[in-house]
Amino acid sequence: xxxxxxxxxxxxxxxxPATNIYGGNTSCVELRCAEELLIFDAGTGLRxxxxxxxxxxxxxxxxxxxxxxxxxxxxxxxxPFFIPAYAPQATIHVYGSTGQxxxxxxxxxxxxxxxYFPVALGDTRARLHMxxxxxxxxxxGEAAVTAMYxxxxxxxxxxxxxxxxxxxxxxxxxxPYRHTLEHLGGRAEEGRDFGRGLDAEFVRFIHxxxxxxxxxxxTDEEYPxxxxxxxxxxxxxxxxxxxxxxxxxxxxxxxxxxxDEAVASMAQTAHHLIQQRGSNIQCFAAxxxxxxxx
Amino acid sequence: xxxxxxxxxxxxxxxxxxxxxxxxxxxxxxSALDGNEGxxxxxxxxxxxxxxxxxxxxxxxxxxxxxxxxxxxMKDTVIIITSAKAYKPDIVRARELGATEYVVKPxxxxxxxxxxxxxxxxxxxxx
Numbered sequence: 001x002x003x004x005x006x007x008x009x010x011x012x013x014x015x016x017p018a019t020n021i022y023g024g025n026t027s028c029v030e031l032r033c034a035e036e037l038l039i040f041d042a043g044t045g046l047r048x049x050x051x052x053x054x055x056x057x058x059x060x061x062x063x064x065x066x067x068x069x070x071x072x073x074x075x076x077x078x079x080p081f082f083i084p085a086y087a088p089q090a091t092i093h094v095y096g097s098t099g100q101x102x103x104x105x106x107x108x109x110x111x112x113x114x115x116y117f118p119v120a121l122g123d124t125r126a127r128l129h130m131x132x133x134x135x136x137x138x139x140x141g142e143a144a145v146t147a148m149y150x151x152x153x154x155x156x157x158x159x160x161x162x163x164x165x166x167x168x169x170x171x172x173x174x175x176p177y178r179h180t181l182e183h184l185g186g187r188a189e190e191g192r193d194f195g196r197g198l199d200a201e202f203v204r205f206i207h208x209x210x211x212x213x214x215x216x217x218x219t220d221e222e223y224p225x226x227x228x229x230x231x232x233x234x235x236x237x238x239x240x241x242x243x244x245x246x247x248x249x250x251x252x253x254x255x256x257x258x259x260d261e262a263v264a265s266m267a268q269t270a271h272h273l274i275q276q277r278g279s280n281i282q283c284f285a286a287x288x289x290x291x292x293x294x
Numbered sequence: 295x296x297x298x299x300x301x302x303x304x305x306x307x308x309x310x311x312x313x314x315x316x317x318x319x320x321x322x323x324x325s326a327l328d329g330n331e332g333x334x335x336x337x338x339x340x341x342x343x344x345x346x347x348x349x350x351x352x353x354x355x356x357x358x359x360x361x362x363x364x365x366x367x368m369k370d371t372v373i374i375i376t377s378a379k380a381y382k383p384d385i386v387r388a389r390e391l392g393a394t395e396y397v398v399k400p401x402x403x404x405x406x407x408x409x410x411x412x413x414x415x416x417x418x419x420x421x
Contacts, residue, residue, distance in 0.1 A: 022295065100356040100387040135328070135351015149349045153381040155356070177378055184380035187397040191380075194400040198378055 001166045001294040002032040007045020008286040010172075010217050010231070010253035011074050018259035023209040023288020026074035027253060029170060029213060033143040038065045040159060040170040040213075045288065046078030053090075056084050061089045065140050068096035069173060069204060070156035071107045079108060080117045090126040095145075097133045097155040105130045128290040133157060145162045148205045151198070152230035162204060166294045169246070172215040172253045175230050184226045203244045208293045212246040213286065215253035216266060222255075234266050238273045241281055248282040248292075295413055298341040301325040302332030302358060303376070312345060315403040319321075329353025333361050342369060343410045348377035348384070356391060361421045363392035372413040376401060 004115075007013075007025030024044030024067050039049065053062065059087070064084060069075055081153035082092040097106045109121040121128075122265050139145045143163040150156045151174055158171030177198040181191030216234040218226050221232035232240075241249040251270060267285040274281050297319045303309045306327065321384045324339050326332035329346075330353045336344060344362070348355035355375055362368040362382045375388045378399045394413050397406065 098354065098357050101391050133351075134353075149354075151379065153379075153383040155354060174378070180380045181378060181398070181400075184382075185400075187400065190400050191398075194378065203340050230381065 001161075001163055001168055001210075003168065003292040003294065004030040004251075005045075005250075005286045005288055005290045006030060006049045007041075007043040007078070008252055008254055009043070009074070009256060009290050010215065010232045011256050013044045013074075013077075014256040019254075021287060022254055022263045022285055025288055026077065026285070027069070027172060028078060031161060031168055031170075033161065034141065035161075035237060036065065036089075036141045036143055038067065038140065038143070038161065040067050041069055041075045041081065041172075042077070042079040043074050044078045044081075047081040047083075050078075050082040050084050054087065055165075057070050057089070059089055061091070062092045064093070066094045067145075067157075067159050067170070068094060068104070069158065069170070070097070070152065070154050071099060071104070072154065072173070073111075075173075077109065077113060080119065085124040085126050085128070086119075086123045092126050093129045093131060093275065094129045097149070097157050098111060099155060103130075130162055138265070146205075148202070150202070151177050151180060154231075156173055158202075158205065160209065167209045167211075168294065169209040169214075171202070172213065173227075173230055174202070174215060175232055177205040178238050179227055179236075199240075204238070206244045206246060208244070209246045211248045211250060211292065212241055212244065213252045214241065214251045214271070216251040217253050217255045219262075219266060219269070223278055227250065234269050235273055238270050238283070241283070242274065242277055242279055246281060248284075250284060250286040252286045295343040297325070297414070298322045298339065298343070299377065299410070300332065300336055300341040301352070302329060302336075302344065304328060304347060308347075309351040312406070316407060319407055322357045329355065329358040332358055336362055336368065336371075336398060337365065341371065343372040343374070343408075345374045345376060345406065348375060348379055354368065355410070358393045359388065359393055371412060374406070374413075375411060376406075383413055 007028035025045035027041040028045030029040040031038040112121045147157045161168045177195030181195040185191035214237045216237040217231035301340045380398045388396045
């Protein structure tokens with residue numbers, strides 16, 4: 001498995017000198033499993049990835065498997081600028097959940113409505129196939145894919161891919177249920193306990209992954225003011241990684257208010273937390289352009 | 295008052311708990327462990343009330359709600375959405391799609407029963 005980060009930012013693209021190291025493009029991760037090309041999310045990082053794919057394949061036919069975690073802007077905004085979508089030699093399989101009242105295709109079509117964008121989804125020239133999540137594992141070549149719903153406003157999926165004895169998890173935009181049910185539900189204590197059970201299901205989902213791309217949008221100091229925004233604090237994500245005994249944790253979905261210094265500081269905090277627990281998990285803040293071999 | 299309840303919930307323990315409590319209170323119960331089956335049972339049996347979870351694999355609760363509310367025979371059915379998703383946008387969207395109520399988990403079965411009974415007792419305007 002080869003992983004490349006094309007967009008690591010959450011919420012909104014944040015270009016500029018303050019984000020040069022970790023990057024300003026929104027969520028997009030490329031995963032190669034032998035010949036299979038998988039992409040996770042279509043944030044603004046999808047645009048440069050599309051350019052590179054065109055350079056790689058040229059006029060040759062190629063197939064892309066694009067997994068959408070959810071359809072908030074920072075996870076789909078790159079799609080209209082994804083050049084392979086306009087290339088007749090490309091076949092693009094798009095996977096995701098139905099929305100809350102609309103099919104996946106209608107949501108993607110909506111962001112390319114003429115009020116928002118000059119080219120309609122129906123005018124793209126690639127062969128587009130939409131696949132809505134039905135709860136069951138499936139295969140892409142030799143890669144096995146499973147998904148689970150995460151705790152975030154809207155219908156948000158996390159994905160796990162297993163291939164050649166390695167496993168990769170992409171699970172961003174996720175907040176611990178124990179916090180939302182304690183603070184947003186009607187029963188603080190019971191909610192927290194109930195939430196713990198649901199959080200344990202997520203730990204099982206990512207258990208033993210060779211790479212867990214998880215979000216840590218907020219510092220522990222910021223999080224109490226952001227409860228209910230659908231994201232995690234640094235310690236919550238590190239604790240999940242420790243409980244799940246993953247091999248490596250990539251801190252992802254950097255907050256647009258966090259410059260490079262702040263992101264580096266959060267990675268340091270994560271290292272301290274991991275060392276305190278006597279673990280040898282590799283942990284780093286995901287950086288745009290970074291490549292990993294699993 | 296017709297007292298038939300359809301429970302659409304992928305947690306079997308919760309299905310059993312709700313089914314037991316409501317049947318003890320005079321309800322005829324139907325249950326489904328996923329949304330697709332739930333829609334089929336709803337259209338077949340036309341229950342007076344439906345309790346429906348959100349996060350289910352085959353078809354999630356918002357799709358169940360939208361599908362049922364598009365059917366004229368389901369427009370007045372009491373549909374209670376239950377979920378551990380406690381976010382306001384989710385609750386607002388469920389209301390927009392026609393949910394009678396949105397109940398955040400965990401809930402108490404006696405409170406759920408009271409909620410269903412209150413809505414079943416509310417007279418509907420004639421066509």
